[in-house]
Amino acid sequence: MKNRLLINLLLITLVVCLGMIAWLKPGHEAPKKTNLAGLDINTIQHIKIERTAANTIELKRLQNQWYLTQPVNTLALAGKVERLLKISQIKPTTSYPLEKQPLSQFGLDTPTVKVSFNKKTLNIGKTESVQSRRYVSNDTQLFLLDDTFLHHLTAPVDAYIDTRLIPNNGQIIGLKTPEITLQRQEDNTWKNIQSPTDELSSDAVQMLLDEWRFARAITVTTKFDATPTEQIIISLYEQPNLTFHLIKQKDSVLLVSNDKKLAYQFSDTKYKKMTTLPRLETPNA
Structure with missing residues (x-):
């Protein structure tokens, strides 16, 4: 009796295995689940x-x-x-x-x-x-x-909405804010138009411009209440200028794009970094 039961179990196992082999034989694949949209x-x-x-x-x-x-x-x-x-x-x-x-x-x-x-x-x-x-x-x-x-x-x-102020890290060749006005010269040196006698460090200028190039807003909104006042203009190499209007708030500022009417919010600390040339330490002689 036990032998007959064992034989039956072996036969059932064999049938199942043969069925799997027939199902998975070359050229016969199990149907694949498609995604919701049916699109790559x-x-x-x-x-x-x-x-x-x-x-x-x-x-x-x-x-x-x-x-x-x-x-x-x-x-x-x-x-x-x-x-x-x-x-x-x-x-x-x-x-x-x-x-x-x-x-x-x-x-x-x-x-x-x-x-x-x-x-x-x-x-x-x-x-x-x-x-x-x-x-x-x-x-x-x-x-x-x-x-x-x-x-x-x-x-x-x-x-x-993308929180970057300058898409694709555009190359800045001029920056005008209420605090500073930088302009690249033909010899690739920089001049502060608001204080033309100041000697500018190229490294300091690039560090300041990087604050703008890589700036990401805390938030970007299409809704704002206050009326913009002062203007910020960013000149880009082989691209149209970007114009923003400045709104100062309690602990932050809004830069409102002139063309898209989007308000980019930055902390006061971040805005100060974006408008103040860094002081670089001079190596000891």
Whole structure:
């Protein structure tokens, strides 16, 4: 009896093994799970986020840079775009055919957010009550996803804006602020127009200009109350000048771009570094 049971177990094991071999034989691959958008991440050139409780946001990739095109035109924050692109690459573990049934039970009749990657649109609904997973759908499928991404889609517009004051680390050839006016001369030396008799150290000037080239704002906002007063002009090599208007606050300053009407916030300490030539120690003789 024991021998017969052992033989039966061996036969069952053999059948299972042969089935696996037949399934995994060369030329026969298990079906791969596709991502939500059905797109390779490198082919995505356009993202549109339609929100019920906030402005619609659009982003476009131009020459490997991402730009906001709606509701403002400016360089987009690279880290934020990267997180948006990762949403398109989520591979659902649970999906169902989107059959003819009331979408209201999933919150998909009026989605919280619609996000499109190129022309592939995903509708973001409510969460289910058991595991708090979120309902998401495309044209044909209903998905249940871990609820870890919605905050990236509902963030305020400000969160998508690049915080760099000077995109792409442009080469500065002139700087005019209320505190100092630097101008590069034809022989590549520098002159402080406000105090032309001062002898300037090239190293000190470059250190000051680097404060501007690599400056990142604490926040960037499209909303500000005070009226700008004094002007700051940054001249760039083979690029248009950048003009900002200065708003002084209690412990910080706002630099409001003349063309984009964006307000870049910096601490008083940072602004002082950006407008004061550093003192370099002279080596002992």
